[in-house]
Amino acid sequence: MFTELNELLDASPQRPETGKFTLLRDTRTDGSFLVHHFLSFYLRAGCKVCFVALLQSFSHYNIVAQKLGVSLTAAKERGQLVFLEGLKSCLDLLFGEEEKQSGQPSPLQFISESASDLKALFDFVRTFLTPAGSDSWKGPVLLVDDLSVLLSLGATPVAVLDFIHYCRVTVCYQLKGNIVVLVHSNEDSEDEENELIVNSLCHHSDLILWVEGLATGFCKDVHGQVMHRRARRGGTCWCHTQRCLQAQGWARRAASAPWEMAQG
Amino acid sequence: MQLGTVRVEFCVKNSHYRMSTGEPKLSSKYYNVVLLEAYTSAEWEKPLRLLSILLFSQASPTTSTKFGHYYDVSKTMSPELFQSIKWHSFYLPEELSLHPLPLHLPCKLTPTRQLLQSIQRIIYQEGFDGSDPQKKLKNILRIGIQSLGSMLWGDDICSSDTPEHIHSLTKFLYVLRGLLRKSLSACIITVPAHLIQNKAIMERVTNLSDMVVGLESFIGSERETNPLYKDYHGLVHVQQIPRLNSLICDVSDTKDLAFRLKRKLFTIEVRETVLGILINHFLCITEITFRSFMSF
Numbered sequence: 001m002f003t004e005l006n007e008l009l010d011a012s013p014q015r016p017e018t019g020k021f022t023l024l025r026d027t028r029t030d031g032s033f034l035v036h037h038f039l040s041f042y043l044r045a046g047c048k049v050c051f052v053a054l055l056q057s058f059s060h061y062n063i064v065a066q067k068l069g070v071s072l073t074a075a076k077e078r079g080q081l082v083f084l085e086g087l088k089s090c091l092d093l094l095f096g097e098e099e100k101q102s103g104q105p106s107p108l109q110f111i112s113e114s115a116s117d118l119k120a121l122f123d124f125v126r127t128f129l130t131p132a133g134s135d136s137w138k139g140p141v142l143l144v145d146d147l148s149v150l151l152s153l154g155a156t157p158v159a160v161l162d163f164i165h166y167c168r169v170t171v172c173y174q175l176k177g178n179i180v181v182l183v184h185s186n187e188d189s190e191d192e193e194n195e196l197i198v199n200s201l202c203h204h205s206d207l208i209l210w211v212e213g214l215a216t217g218f219c220k221d222v223h224g225q226v227m228h229r230r231a232r233r234g235g236t237c238w239c240h241t242q243r244c245l246q247a248q249g250w251a252r253r254a255a256s257a258p259w260e261m262a263q264g
Numbered sequence: 265m266q267l268g269t270v271r272v273e274f275c276v277k278n279s280h281y282r283m284s285t286g287e288p289k290l291s292s293k294y295y296n297v298v299l300l301e302a303y304t305s306a307e308w309e310k311p312l313r314l315l316s317i318l319l320f321s322q323a324s325p326t327t328s329t330k331f332g333h334y335y336d337v338s339k340t341m342s343p344e345l346f347q348s349i350k351w352h353s354f355y356l357p358e359e360l361s362l363h364p365l366p367l368h369l370p371c372k373l374t375p376t377r378q379l380l381q382s383i384q385r386i387i388y389q390e391g392f393d394g395s396d397p398q399k400k401l402k403n404i405l406r407i408g409i410q411s412l413g414s415m416l417w418g419d420d421i422c423s424s425d426t427p428e429h430i431h432s433l434t435k436f437l438y439v440l441r442g443l444l445r446k447s448l449s450a451c452i453i454t455v456p457a458h459l460i461q462n463k464a465i466m467e468r469v470t471n472l473s474d475m476v477v478g479l480e481s482f483i484g485s486e487r488e489t490n491p492l493y494k495d496y497h498g499l500v501h502v503q504q505i506p507r508l509n510s511l512i513c514d515v516s517d518t519k520d521l522a523f524r525l526k527r528k529l530f531t532i533e534v535r536e537t538v539l540g541i542l543i544n545h546f547l548c549i550t551e552i553t554f555r556s557f558m559s560f
């Protein structure tokens with residue numbers, strides 16, 4: 001995890017927040033480094049994490065996590081991490097043996113068009129995050145990388161928003177856990193379904209981290225900026241505090257690179 | 265070893281593809297991303313391989329702004345080379361009769377579905393997924409697929425703004441991504457992006473690919489007669505670079521690439537931009553003025 005980002009967000013693994021929905025949004029760049037940050041953050045915090053990894057394999061996240069000082073393999077073995085590898089599940093669904101087909105429904109069964117909603121995926125999340133009697137973990141966390149892939153697999157925007165809504169009710173409100181979701185968006189995007197989901201999630205988020213590549217083009221020393229928007233919910237008044245930073249060399253050198261404040 | 269998927273945007277002529285399991289032809293420094301030897305139609309075979317080599321070349325751009333390779337588009341691959349390697353092909357009419365889909369699978373029969381089944385079968389039979397410990401993996405399965413998304417593959421995304429099969433291409437890419445991730449294989453795909461009406465599909469295809477390279481030809485555009493582009497045949501757009509097993513990908517210093525295609529030479533060069541030319545002129549004028557001033 002990145003200590004500078006923790007300082008910006010006033011977050012600490014020793015006292016993780018509860019009941020929060022965090023939206024990670026990237027434009028003109030790759031914001032998946034934030035997914036790695038939150039994955040290692042919540043594992044260090046002792047939370048039970050359900051990671052719905054739709055875009056990359058387990059070994060990719062494990063290798064990166066090891067560079068950040070966390071072992072996903074060990075976390076899985078001690079029951080702290082539940083990892084849904086979307087690529088593997090999809091292959092099992094389409095090429096699996098007939099005997100396997102008759103077992104538990106696949107979390108991604110909507111791909112085979114036998115169901116139009118994401119209820120199976122929600123049931124998977126709820127089953128594994130609902131605390132068992134012997135669990136000593138802190139609040140549950142749902143991490144999704146990335147939500148835009150569900151549209152590519154045939155899910156409708158309404159089904160995706162329903163899935164997120166059910167997860168928020170269960171994880172954030174009932175179980176007092178947290179949700180972190182990554183979505184992609186572009187300013188001149190023609191993907192209306194994706195933009196609909198992004199705008200809706202922005203409205204419902206407690207925290208938005210918006211990662212943008214530089215609009216002026218490539219720069220060797222600065223990769224982009226991170227906009228941090230937090231919703232303060234008090235009565236009928238909504239206000240957003242917004243801080244915009246420029247990150248220098250946030251890639252592999254992010255742990256030690258200085259972050260400069262561009263605006264207060 | 266994680267290997268990725270590539271999409272290259274230019275049209276090729278025929279609808280066959282071939283997979284090669286022959287000995288690698290390149291030196292080991294190119295093994296990090298193996299997107300090679302996609303046996304497309306003969307005239308694009310060498311440039312396709314060269315493009316892959318060039319994009320992953322270890323050469324520093326500061327030492328050379330030009331990099332290319334030598335070949336001859338008037339010649340086809342020699343039969344002896346074909347006979348010496350083991351390869352598989354996919355031709356849909358033959359595939360349907362030889363390998364019908366199992367009945368229990370819920371997906372409807374489509375050409376791309378059959379293609380996935382064929383790839384999965386070859387990965388398993390040839391041992392590229394490591395499932396058979398008796399088979400020593402000596403090589404990497406290289407897969408080349410042409411004109412994916414076109415009507416040749418039974419899709420309507422190139423013929424309609426609101427296609428019925430809007431998810432067929434993206435679903436195919438996702439399943440293919442899974443097959444490549446769990447095996448020692450790599451795939452290079454060409455997609456006729458200029459034919460796809462719904463641009464949202466292309467954004468999703470980009471998101472599902474590891475590396476995306478676009479070739480933009482000047483033919484038929486105003487740039488064909490623009491003197492700034494007189495030395496080139498088109499532009500190379502590196503839209504996405506693989507970020508496997510690392511926090512973020514390495515970003516190249518050079519973003520402005522143009523290509524020149526001749527019978528025996530395919531080169532990609534760092535193109536001098538108009539701004540770069542203007543800055544150079546400005547600096548030259550400034551220096552001339554300064555020297556003139558100092559000579560008084």
